Amino acid sequence: MADIAFLLLIFFLVTTTMDVDTGLMRGLPQLPDENEPEQTDEIHDRNVFVVLINKNDELLVENKPTSVFELRELAKEFIANPENESNLPEKVEKDLPFFGTTMVTKNAVISLQNDRGTSYGMYIKVQNELLAAKQELRDEISRRQFGMKYADLDEERMEAVKDYYPSVLSEAEPKEIGGRN
């Protein structure tokens, strides 16, 4: 009996892989309906945070060359606009559960565009920083308001915090300036 069990045990020991899969969760936009006219909403310049990556993996953030390590702080400042500055997104009054009437940067959009020659590693780094910026802000506000991490909140509170920092990340179709490869 023990022999058979040993045999099986060794088999499972060899075939087992313990690694759990982790990844950055993202959504893709739906394909635009051909019958419907394209929406061309004017988005004010101050409401857009432009991040460009070229084929040499260099970053251009709001027309300034930037390193990946500065990106998180810049993105946080953009999303929150704490000082209500005129070159950062406008704030709109909004009624939120748990928070009451708050000023939120409702129309803020982070626009990410890469080249076909950008390396995937760089692209993920940038995505990661942008996600991290949002996550950190959400953590901060939920700690201040509810005294716990964003991930531990219940659904209703999560929604409220989400609406507190509503900025969206949009990805433009990539350019092909650098040529293929």
Added chain:
Amino acid sequence: MSKFKKKGKKSVGALNTASLPDIVFMLLFFFMTTTVMREVDLKITVKVPDATEAEKLEKKSLVSFIYVGEPLPQHQAMFGTEPRIQLNDQFKRVEDIQDFIAQERDAMDENDRNKMLVSLKVDEKTKMGIIVDIKMALRRANALKISYSSTKVDKIK
């Protein structure tokens, strides 16, 4: 001093092995429950990038994988060194992704189909061109939930 001296040979009793099967069974069940069989033979090299915000993939049954990377040396004569797409066990082209997604979706439980998640396991040295094409194909196949597979780390280098 003689107090500590051993007097003659003391025989150690035989080790009782009665509980051995129990222990082995316990281990066996542990490995049986935690094991994940490797489903595909990778024909390409994939080293996924690091990320601090990586989340765990919840349900394995809802996830389909798309691998992209440089073919392994033994396949390079046939397929070259440019990054290629691997679906299940074969090298495929971007045009095949739509069919692949449809197949995977058919294999799923009816109620789970809209929760389908596609995990992109892409080598970090790959250029974005091919990824962009894959993303477009996924949008056409209406598989909009994706996960960029990455290793969870505390700090990015």
